[in-house]
Amino acid sequence: xxxxxGRVADKSDPVYKADDTPFDVFSRTCPSxxxxxxxxxxxxxxxxxxxxxxxVRFNDLRRRVDGVSQKVLAQTLxxxxxxxxxxxxxxxxxxxxxxxxxxxxxxxxxxKLLELITQVEASMDSVLAxxxxxxSNAAAGxxxxx
Amino acid sequence: xxxxxGRVADKSDPVYKADDTPFDVFSRTCPSxxxxxxxxxxxxxxxxxxxxxxxVRFNDLRRRVDGVSQKVLAQTLxxxxxxxxxxxxxxxxxxxxxxxxxxxxxxxxxxKLLELITQVEASMDSVLAxxxxxxSNAAAGxxxxx
DNA sequence: TAGTGCGGTTTCCAAAAGAAACTATAGCTT
DNA sequence: AAGCTATAGTTTCTTTTGGAAACCGCACTA
Numbered sequence: 001x002x003x004x005x006g007r008v009a010d011k012s013d014p015v016y017k018a019d020d021t022p023f024d025v026f027s028r029t030c031p032s033x034x035x036x037x038x039x040x041x042x043x044x045x046x047x048x049x050x051x052x053x054x055x056v057r058f059n060d061l062r063r064r065v066d067g068v069s070q071k072v073l074a075q076t077l078x079x080x081x082x083x084x085x086x087x088x089x090x091x092x093x094x095x096x097x098x099x100x101x102x103x104x105x106x107x108x109x110x111x112k113l114l115e116l117i118t119q120v121e122a123s124m125d126s127v128l129a130x131x132x133x134x135x136s137n138a139a140a141g142x143x144x145x146x
Numbered sequence: 147x148x149x150x151x152g153r154v155a156d157k158s159d160p161v162y163k164a165d166d167t168p169f170d171v172f173s174r175t176c177p178s179x180x181x182x183x184x185x186x187x188x189x190x191x192x193x194x195x196x197x198x199x200x201x202v203r204f205n206d207l208r209r210r211v212d213g214v215s216q217k218v219l220a221q222t223l224x225x226x227x228x229x230x231x232x233x234x235x236x237x238x239x240x241x242x243x244x245x246x247x248x249x250x251x252x253x254x255x256x257x258k259l260l261e262l263i264t265q266v267e268a269s270m271d272s273v274l275a276x277x278x279x280x281x282s283n284a285a286a287g288x289x290x291x292x
Numbered sequence: 293t294a295g296t297g298c299g300g301t302t303t304c305c306a307a308a309a310g311a312a313a314c315t316a317t318a319g320c321t322t
Numbered sequence: 323a324a325g326c327t328a329t330a331g332t333t334t335c336t337t338t339t340g341g342a343a344a345c346c347g348c349a350c351t352a
Contacts, residue, residue, distance in 0.1 A: 023267040026192060028213035032270050039266055040186040042340090046172060058299055067174035069341050074300060084276030094349055096298045105269045112265045116258040120185055121169040123251045124178050130230030188309085204330055215310050220331060240318055242329040294352090301346075308339070314332080321326070 038079045039109055043068050047076050048102070048110040049117055051086060055099040085109060184225045185255055189214050193222050194248070194256040195263055197232060201245040231255060 023032040038044045046065045050056060056064065062073055077100060080086040085106035091097040102110055169178040184190045192211045196202060202210065208219055223246060226232040231252035237243035248256055 021267045021270060023270045025263055025267065026196065026210055026212055031274065032267050033213075035270065035273055036191070036263065036266050037188055040191045040262070041188070042183055042186075045182070045186045050172065059297085064172060066172055067179075067341095069343095070300065071302085071342090072340065075340095082277055082280050083273045084280070085273075090299095094298090096300095096348070098299065105272050109262065109265050109269065112258070112262040116186070116255065116262055117171055117182065119255050119258045120182050121167045121171065121178050123255060124167060124169045124181065126251050127181055127229045127231075128177065131228055134228050134230070205328090213310095215312095216331065217311090217333085218309060221309095236330095240329085242317065242331095244330065296349100296351075298348085299346100301344105303344080304342090306339105306341080308337105310337075311335090313334080316331090317329080319327085322324085 035083055038076075038083055039085070039113070041076070043072055043076045044080060045113050045117070047073070047080065048085065048106065049113050051100060051102045051106070052110050052114060055089075055101045058098055058100070061100065080106070181229055184222075184229055185231070185259070187222070189218055189222045190226060191259050191263070193219070193226065194231065194252065195259050197246060197248045197252070198256050198260060201235070201247045204244055204246070207246065226252070 024030050025032045025036045027033070039048065043065065046068070047061065050061060050064045058073070058077075061077075062068060062070065065073070068076075077086060077088070081088050084103055087101045087103050087106075089099045089101065091099055170176050171178045171182045173179070185194065189211065192214070193207065196207060196210045204219070204223075207223075208214060208216065211219070214222075223232060223234070227234050230249055233247045233249050233252075235245045235247065237245055
């Protein structure tokens, strides 16, 4: 039951889904953990989603992914590039054009991300309504129920 | 062109997908942005995924989501609870049992997350192989190509 | 000669995450 | 009765990360 990539969780517990991969993000030491973080991280998810519609240049990306700083965008892109999800292509030395595109694996995860994002956006009405209730109940006495 | 929930991105640009919702995570001011962060955040994604198979108690969750601290797990759960994605249910005063479950919206996003996680795990072989190349090329001279 | 846009890196400070200790409850053990 | 266990957190402190702004080199433009 050891010998695997860093999976630590108890797989004999049927609660855990059985992947066909030896990777398990629930395990702290599994290399898939940091990769998932790059993909789902605060900016990684938006960057990947923004790259879905073809090549985008650095400053375009900055404008699309509203609010990201240059430093963090550069970091995010480096990480995703090293993971093989995005491709950096320098087009010309002047006016210094660099295009970022999704690799095939990048397209796969970006597609899933897009679905997730769409789902989240679709849940927003419910979320906002719920928060109203939640906050007013909390104000009324959060230890009071049951 | 204004009047919307905080969307700032230029929707006339056909590059942007057209949701049927007025929410746009790419906009810094859109309320969906923090919600996406709760869901895709470092721990939020794992917590939601871990809750997919029925109710889980606090310390079980801590064990499953390997590496999370108590403080951050509590924070994460609070945020997800306030968003209406997870439900906190106190079962007994002694031995103080608290169960966390997914709400229906929570199940929807957790399902998408699970797909994403599965996709990431499935990409790991490719990722690890790519990194080897990438790192050795970078060592050989990262400004050398083209 | 100064200004522009591009693609970043560097610096510095604020915000967030992590580790460890602490709280409270209340049964069970000795 | 004293102390141990387990539950579910909160508090405190340190380390890591994120963000704003400035800076860089390049090469064209006014």
